[in-house]
Amino acid sequence: MARKSKGLSQRHKNILSCIRDWQDEKGYPPSIREIGSQTQISSTSVVNYYLNQLEEMGYIERHSNVSRGINLIKDSTGEMVQNFKAGVSQLMEQLVSIPLVGNIIAGEPMPVPASDFSYYDPESGVDIARSLLPQGDNLSDLYALRVQGDSMIDAMVNDGDIVVMRRTNQARNGEMVAIWLNDRDETTLKYFYLENGHVRLQPANPSMQPIIINDPRIVEVQGKVVLVIRQLDQ
Amino acid sequence: MARKSKGLSQRHKNILSCIRDWQDEKGYPPSIREIGSQTQISSTSVVNYYLNQLEEMGYIERHSNVSRGINLIKDSTGEMVQNFKAGVSQLMEQLVSIPLVGNIIAGEPMPVPASDFSYYDPESGVDIARSLLPQGDNLSDLYALRVQGDSMIDAMVNDGDIVVMRRTNQARNGEMVAIWLNDRDETTLKYFYLENGHVRLQPANPSMQPIIINDPRIVEVQGKVVLVIRQLDQ
DNA sequence: CTTGACACTGAACATTTGTTCTGTTATTAT
DNA sequence: ATAATAACAGAACAAATGTTCAGTGTCAAG
Numbered sequence: 001m002a003r004k005s006k007g008l009s010q011r012h013k014n015i016l017s018c019i020r021d022w023q024d025e026k027g028y029p030p031s032i033r034e035i036g037s038q039t040q041i042s043s044t045s046v047v048n049y050y051l052n053q054l055e056e057m058g059y060i061e062r063h064s065n066v067s068r069g070i071n072l073i074k075d076s077t078g079e080m081v082q083n084f085k086a087g088v089s090q091l092m093e094q095l096v097s098i099p100l101v102g103n104i105i106a107g108e109p110m111p112v113p114a115s116d117f118s119y120y121d122p123e124s125g126v127d128i129a130r131s132l133l134p135q136g137d138n139l140s141d142l143y144a145l146r147v148q149g150d151s152m153i154d155a156m157v158n159d160g161d162i163v164v165m166r167r168t169n170q171a172r173n174g175e176m177v178a179i180w181l182n183d184r185d186e187t188t189l190k191y192f193y194l195e196n197g198h199v200r201l202q203p204a205n206p207s208m209q210p211i212i213i214n215d216p217r218i219v220e221v222q223g224k225v226v227l228v229i230r231q232l233d234q
Numbered sequence: 235m236a237r238k239s240k241g242l243s244q245r246h247k248n249i250l251s252c253i254r255d256w257q258d259e260k261g262y263p264p265s266i267r268e269i270g271s272q273t274q275i276s277s278t279s280v281v282n283y284y285l286n287q288l289e290e291m292g293y294i295e296r297h298s299n300v301s302r303g304i305n306l307i308k309d310s311t312g313e314m315v316q317n318f319k320a321g322v323s324q325l326m327e328q329l330v331s332i333p334l335v336g337n338i339i340a341g342e343p344m345p346v347p348a349s350d351f352s353y354y355d356p357e358s359g360v361d362i363a364r365s366l367l368p369q370g371d372n373l374s375d376l377y378a379l380r381v382q383g384d385s386m387i388d389a390m391v392n393d394g395d396i397v398v399m400r401r402t403n404q405a406r407n408g409e410m411v412a413i414w415l416n417d418r419d420e421t422t423l424k425y426f427y428l429e430n431g432h433v434r435l436q437p438a439n440p441s442m443q444p445i446i447i448n449d450p451r452i453v454e455v456q457g458k459v460v461l462v463i464r465q466l467d468q
Numbered sequence: 469c470t471t472g473a474c475a476c477t478g479a480a481c482a483t484t485t486g487t488t489c490t491g492t493t494a495t496t497a498t
Numbered sequence: 499a500t501a502a503t504a505a506c507a508g509a510a511c512a513a514a515t516g517t518t519c520a521g522t523g524t525c526a527a528g
Contacts, residue, residue, distance in 0.1 A: 011505095026297070027305035028263050031485055043507050048487070063260070067301040067485050067514060071261035095363060127363030132465060153439055156392050156464070176466050205387055230390070230462035232410050233368040245475095265515055277477055282517070301484060301515050 008057075014039040015050055016059060019072050029068040096133070097125035098164055100144045106151030109180055110187050110222055112143070112167060126162055126229070133164070134226060141167045142226065154203035155189035161230045163189070165223035176204065180220040181213075189225060242291075248273040249284055250293060253306050263302040330367070332360045332398055334378045338412065340385030340420055360396055360463070367398070368460060375401045376460065388437035389423035395464045397423070399457035410438065414454040415447075423459060 008016075018038045022030040030038065036047045051070065054060045063069030102111035126144045133142070147161045155176070157163065163178075171177040171192040179188050179201065190201035190211070199219050201211040213219055242250075252272045256264040264272065270281045285304065288294045297303030336345035360378045367376070381395045389410070391397065397412075405411040405426040413422050413435065424435035424445070433453050435445040447453055 026303075027295070028297075028300075028302050029261070031301070032487095033485070041506090043509095044486080045488080045508080046506055049505080061261070063262075065486065065513065066262075067265070068262050069260075069486090127365045129361030129363060131361045132463065134465075150440060153390070153441070156387070156390050158390050158438060204392060206384060207387070225466050227466065228462075228464035229366065231366060231368075232459050232461065243475095266517095267515070275476090277479095278516080279478080279518075280476055283476080299483065299516065303516090 008059075011039065011041070011050055012054060012059075015047070015054065016072070016075065019060065019070060020075070023072065029070045031068055095127055096130055096139055096142075097127050098139075098142050098144045100126050100146065100162070102145055103148040104145040104152075104163065104178065104187060104189075105148045106186055106188065110145060110178055112222055126164070128164065128227065128229075132227060143167065143223075152189050154205050154208045156204040157189055157228055158230055161228055163225055164227035164229070166226050168224050169221055171221045171224065176225040178222040178225060180222055182218045182220060187222070192221070242293075245273065245275070245284055246288060246293075249281070249288065250306065250309065253294065253304060254309070257306065263304045265302055330362055330364055330373055330376075332362055332373075332376050332378045334360050334380065334396070336379055337382040338379040338386075338397065338421060338423075339382045340422065345379070360398070362398065362461065362463075366461060377401065377457075386423050388439050388442045390438040391423055391462055392464055395462055397459055398461035398463070400460050402458050403455055405455045405458065410459040412456040412459060414456055416452045416454060421456070426455070 015035055018035050019030060022028075022034065022038070032044050032047045032051070035051075036042065036044060039047075041047050041050075051060065051062060055062050059072070059074045061071040061073055063071075104110045133139075142164060144162055144164045147157050147159060147163060150159050152158075152161075165178060168177075171194075173193050175192055176189060177192045179190060179192070180186070181188060188201070190203060193200040193202060194216070197214075197216070199213040199216050201213065201219075203210065249269055252269055253264060256262075256268065256272070266278050266281045266285070269285075270276065270278060273281075275281050275284075285294065285296060289296050293306070293308045295305040295307055297305075367373075376398055378396050378398045381391050381393060381397060384393050386392075386395075399412060402411075405428075407427045409426055410423060411426045413424060413426070414420070415422065422435070424437060427434040427436060428450070431448075431450070433447040433450050435447065435453075437444065
């Protein structure tokens with residue numbers, strides 16, 4: 001039961017993970033006696049002894065005469081531990097809540113939140129991992145709609161699906177956009193192509209025929225489809 | 235200097251931001267006396283007085299007889315604050331990483347991870363907000379596949395889509411499941427119905443015809459579709 | 469004015485907690 | 499074997515910290 005010279009003994013590791021776990025679970029660092037009881041070390045002086053070692057080795061930071069004044073710096077694997085600010089806010093940014101502002105129906109104009117729309121209603125939000133969204137997108141430009149009805153089937157979108165949109169008034173070729181067609185009072189989801197002065201709206205389903213619109217003014221781009229989510233819960 | 239009835243007084247706000255800043259800067263919560271000196275409150279009992287109020291209002295969490303046993307829950311703006319217990323671990327639980335174990339192709343059997351599959355590879359994982367998944371599901375039973383090819387179009391699933399599946403060998407009526415058809419060596423996604431001894435496999439696209447299979451032994455249920463995700467990034 | 473609530477003071481008290489010290493046991497080097 | 503060093507035990511002490519309580523001022527409603 002002795003690991004002299006270099007390296008971390010089992011007790012060192014136990015103490016490090018104890019500090020980490022305690023901090024994670026309780027929200028504040030453990031006291032010396034709490035570390036002792038968690039790691040089966042009966043004497044406070046022994047815990048103190050190890051803490052001093054861990055501090056010298058750069059694994060933790062201690063604050064003299066401060067209860068629970070212990071900070072984890074490195075993991076037992078040597079991995080840097082996210083300090084409070086950096087780590088947490090990084091986590092927060094991984095999960096974004098996108099406002100679900102209404103329904104998208106073929107026969108009705110779809111709701112588009114104003115650009116200064118920022119009110120946060122956790123009830124009507126869709127939580128999305130940041131990693132699923134295109135990078136560099138301004139989060140405040142994103143909103144979500146629930147598809148109502150089977151009319152978007154040619155866009156491979158079902159009744160009940162959730163579409164996440166990015167607010168925009170212009171589409172680039174190849175993007176799937178939500179479009180309001182003035183001449184037929186219809187909202188539709190299509191791949192957008194501007195070719196030789198006319199607009200080709202291509203359904204996602206390759207077996208279906210595109211719509212060709214000669215007057216681009218009839219096409220009002222409401223937003224770009226960023227993500228489609230279909231929940232099959234029951 | 236009196237703000238009776240409801241709402242947060244300036245002192246409440248000062249204390250809240252003091253706790254937050256202290257935690258951010260030092261890595262551990264402040265003691266009562268430290269809060270007092272930061273917020274120009276001379277008496278520990280007054281700090282205690284306010285802390286009790288803040289706890290009742292749900293802004294903080296206190297641990298009796300524990301030095302620095304204070305946890306921030308809500309901001310003075312009412313915004314939820316990530317503290318370690320109620321924040322990070324809760325956040326962590328809100329965001330789950332589902333292993334992306336392979337592709338699903340019509341002409342090939344789909345990969346299904348073993349039930350003891352637990353190895354975690356952050357590279358090949360899909361991050362999903364817990365709120366999008368059916369509650370009560372065992373997370374270790376979930377895995378994700380990427381759809382390859384246009385053969386799942388009748389299931390309203392596109393090339394490149396990600397389907398999140400739950401491992402199961404039996405389907406209940408009305409569930410969308412991934413099925414391996416023995417007789418034609420084909421993987422397919424269909425709504426499953428067992429009726430009068432035969433199996434009806436219904437495409438998600440209502441305009442398409444169901445497949446009726448008289449011998450249920452031909453149908454091998456590989457998993458239940460839980461979620462479909464389509465990313466339109468470009 | 470009286471009453472009662474709320475905000476606050478100051479201090480005492482009880483625990484919790486960090487620190488230190490003496491001494492013992494185990495391990496390693498010589 | 500012997501000495502030196504590391505690892506540990508136990509206790510005592512001092513400081514930090516949470517808790518409680520009797521009392522003071524303020525303000526608004528009755």
